Amino acid sequence: xTVEPTPGGGPWTEHDGPPDPVREHVPSATIRPLKALxxxxxxxxxxxxxxxxxxxxxxxxxxxxxxxxxATVVCGIIGIGALVFARTRLVATxxxxxxxxxxxxxxxxxxxxxxxxxxxxxxxxxSDNT
Numbered sequence: 634x635t636v637e638p639t640p641g642g643g644p645w646t647e648h649d650g651p652p653d654p655v656r657e658h659v660p661s662a663t664i665r666p667l668k669a670l671x672x673x674x675x676x677x678x679x680x681x682x683x684x685x686x687x688x689x690x691x692x693x694x695x696x697x698x699x700x701x702x703x704a705t706v707v708c709g710i711i712g713i714g715a716l717v718f719a720r721t722r723l724v725a726t727x728x729x730x731x732x733x734x735x736x737x738x739x740x741x742x743x744x745x746x747x748x749x750x751x752x753x754x755x756x757x758x759x760s761d762n763t
Contacts, residue, residue, distance in 0.1 A: 667719045674715030681708035 688701035 664723070667722050670715050671719035671723075674712045674719060677708050677712030677715060679712075681705055681712055684708055 684701060684705040688698060688705050691698055691701050
């Protein structure tokens with residue numbers, strides 16, 4: 634009898650069991666800078682939205698638009714680039730937990746990881762009817 638692998642995990646047999654959830658998590662020294670980069674991306678996008686409002690106001694007042702348009706585009710590109718880079722690097726890890734992928738949620742402790750694995754990644758035997 635085999636168990637279904639969890640998403641993001643690997644196939645394992647009944648004899649060797651699922652991998653240790655504590656060893657599967659990425660160390661906080663690797664995750665923390667990526668989460669900070671994701672937060673910088675959110676801040677840059679908020680700044681781009683504020684600059685877009687200033688650009689529209691400058692257009693209404695017949696002021697020079699080039700600096701405002703350039704600042705809006707640069708902030709938008711930096712924000713989207715930071716979010717995409719942080720997200721792709723966080724998802725590329727072998728961590729099996731959802732909090733490890735989110736740049737807002739802090740790292741999980743060993744106890745929280747084990748509790749998460751036991752609650753949501755329970756090995757279920759396959760039935761022959763499916």
